[in-house]
Amino acid sequence: MEICITSKGDNLDSQIDPRFGRCQYFIFVDPETFEFEAIQNPNIDAMGGAGIQSGQLIAGKQVKTIITGNVGPNAFQTLQAAGVDVITSVAGSVKETVEKYVRGELKPIQGPSVNSKFGMP
Amino acid sequence: MIISIASGKGGTGKTTIATNLALSIKKRVQFLDCDVEEPNAHIFLKPQIQRTEAVSIPVPEIDESKCNFCGRCQEICAYNALAVLKDKVLTFHHLCHGCGGCRLLCPLNAIKEVDREIGVIEVGSSNNLQFIHGRLNINEMMSPPLIRAVKDCIIPTKIVIIDAPPGTSCPVIEAVKNSDFCILVTEPTPFGLNDLVLAVEVLRRLGIPFGVVINRSDIGDDKVDNFCHKDNIPILMRIPFNKQIAIAYSEGIPIxxxxxxxxxxxxxxYKNIVKIVR
Structure with a gap:
């Protein structure tokens, strides 16, 4: 089962993007093999509801867990409804993050970590 | 005749100009405060409110027993107010602009509309003028439908004065749309000029004739004047900075x-505007 990490770049050495809905890239990683696929986020310039759109994108990908910096209420509601675990407050490179995840150091949150519009430019 | 008062920059004196203009015209005036996010004209006009009406917008409600989660509703929603998941549809009513597109295009008729209240309009009178304003609910972002509800009260045979919100985005466009003339109130500062230039672009795009009133005209610089001369924009009035006016304003007293x-x-x-419009 894959996990997804919001990223500033398109590879495992990139830093985590602290924003969920408007992050630069979503990196889908298999934590056992470290095989990955990077997708440019199409919702960066959404007028509103970027978190909801990104939540749906993740929901359509059979992802078990999303790891990011912060998640707002609309995105959290969407991810929760889709049965995706949400891990926030994570910084560092994508690779380090996957390693932490594998070691069981990261725990899912039970509610949004920031208010609406947090990630607006 | 519909005269709207807008500005671009906030705090330049829109409400001061709008209320004093309305009080100076002797006949059949209808005053509309369309700054529904923070209406304040009532402080100066002191109307007796006779009637309050709730204003709602239609938002979608999904009948999941009819829905096959095709995602059509979510595709056409420009504001991402719907999220269609594998076996669930989420609706985010506070993001919905109430266009009705999702209900119209749902192939299975699984969407019906329910009302969501966004604010109220209050109708009253003060001396010889009819007064109407909108009050947007707290924490509500959807002001254009409420502005429309205020403007639905327009009686075309009257002289209609519209106090518009600041800025140049959707609420301003909704407020000034269909005006016969728009007064742009500005101040002779770099901020006043910057936002005046933006407001002028909006009015030109909407095809509404306009002129400028310069408030606190003896402070700042002459760049607003130069801009108006260069662009052939009439300067209709100048109000110098005056402590007496400021004190009266702070007590809710018209100039x-x-x-x-x-x-x-x-x-x-007013007469000058009538001459320009005719």
Whole structure:
């Protein structure tokens, strides 16, 4: 089962993007093999509801867990409804993050970590 | 005739100009405060409110027993107010602009509309003028439908004065749309000029004739004047900075009740606008 990490770049050495809905890239990683696929986020310039759109994108990908910096209420509601675990407050490179995840150091949150519009430019 | 008062920059004196103009015209005036996010014209006009009406917008409700989660509703929603998951549809009513597109295009008729209240309009009178304003609910972002509800009260045979919100985005466009003339109130500062230039672009795009009133005209610089001369924009009135006006304002008293000579100036402003429009 894959996990997804919001990223500033398109590879495992990139830093985590602290924003969920408007992050630069979503990196889908298999934590056992470290095989990955990077997708440019199409919702960066959404007028509103970027978190909801990104939540749906993740929901359509059979992802078990999303790891990011912060998640707002609309995105959290969407991810929760889709049965995706949400891990926030994570910084560092994508690779380090996957390693932490594998070691069981990261725990899912039970509610949004920031208010609406947090990630607006 | 519909005269709207807008500005671009906030705090330049829209409400001051709008209320004093309305009070100076002797006949059939209808005053609309369309700054529904923070209406304040009532402080100066002191109307007796006779009627309050709730204003709602239609938002989608999904019948999941009819829905096959095709995602059509979510595709056409420009504001991402719907999220369609594998076996669930989420609706985010506070993001919905109430266009009705999702209900219209749902192939299975699984969407019906329910009302969501966004604010109220209050209708009253003050001396010889009819007064209407909108009050947007707290924490509500959807002001254009409420502005439309205020403007639905327009009686075309009256002289309609519209106090518009600041800025140049959707609420302003909704407020000034279909005006016969728009007064842009500005101040002679770099901020006043910057936002005036933006407001002028909006009005030109909408095809509404306009002129400028310069408030606190003896402070700042002459860049607003230069801009108006260069672009052939009429400067209709200048109000110098005056402590007496500022004190009256802070007590909710119109200029014309403090310095009575201003009444003539506002009557002249009105007549000048009539001449430009005809």
């Amino acid at each position: 014309i009740d403090t310095i009575s000579e201003y009444k003539k100036e506002f009557v002249a402003l």
